Amino acid sequence: MGFLGFGTDIGIDLGTASVLVYIKGKGVVLKEPSVVATDNTKRKVLAVGEEARQMIGRTPGNIIATRPLRDGVISDYDVTERMLRHFIKKARGNSVSLLRPRVIICIPCEATEVEKRAVKDAALSAGAGKVYLIEEPVAAAIGAGLDISKASGSMIVDIGGGTTDVAVLSLGGMVVRSSIKIAGDKFDEAIIRYIRKKHNIMIGERTAEELKINIGTAYPRSEEVTMDIRGRDLVTGLPKNITVSSEEMREALEETTSAIVDCVHSVLEHTPPELSADIINKGIIMTGGGSLLYGLDLLIQSRTHVTTTVAKDSICCVAYGTGEALENLDKFAEMLSLIDDNK
């Protein structure tokens, strides 16, 4: 069956940290933080995406900038729906079609039925016609260019903002998988805790993320790098500048990065031997923004003894994979779950 939406079909990577929207025939048309600013007194949405992100930690009492998805799942249904509606509308621009678009949404691999339903309902009320769900590791693998339709094992470690999904795929399905709620956000929280404990300085989420991206380290660097940051001195209550080193970041992140390695390890332990052999040949592929943390690939490689590489354009792999599934719905039908009781 052909597409009825005439180019309006949409793929969405609904992430904890960012939302990427893919339009059939056009590619990724939108990539914005999953943040919504609302006026609490009037229950009104003031800004969505990048504009709202700028407001985090800087809002007066009545305005709150929230991330409606936490730990990879919808924590605020109402706000998620409004955010989806905003992004779908923005991505479609002026394209006029009376037909409601078919939408493929990517969800974490261990999402519960309740969570799946919440995502589906949000998309439907945001204007979708039919909603298909694709599991994140499957989309990530397709987006990273792996041919998962063959009888050969591939391992994907997708580290996003809220969740790390680890899966071994073969013949289009997941043979072994595990998902933990430890990813980019937990790295930031660990940095905040470390700086507070070690330097007696309170820093915000954005500063912590900047530290992580600029000098964050999971594996010793050959040359140490440093960064100057500003926070609030917990003793005097005044702003204070300090210099933080990459080695301090490694210490701060040790526990969280180890949890990810343990997860990879346990999936490998539960992998049937034939597929393990394939993985040793092909190596482990990392996707998602969290995989860009310096040295995380080296840490996984050193602990598992399996070659580990970060996929090209790792932040976009899930969106690309979702897009590819959208372009070839027939081919990928078996890997998608169609929510078939659409109203």
Ligand SMILES: Nc1ncnc2c1ncn2[C@@H]1O[C@H](COP(=O)(O)OP(=O)(O)OP(=O)(O)O)[C@@H](O)[C@H]1O
């Ligand atoms: N260069 C970088 N180094 C380290 N971390 C990074 C880098 N760039 C982005 N990140 C982190 O990647 C995370 C976002 O990744 P991504 O966009 O893949 O997540 P998501 O798909 O929104 O989340 P999830 O899959 O958990 O729902 C954030 O925590 C962000 O801070």
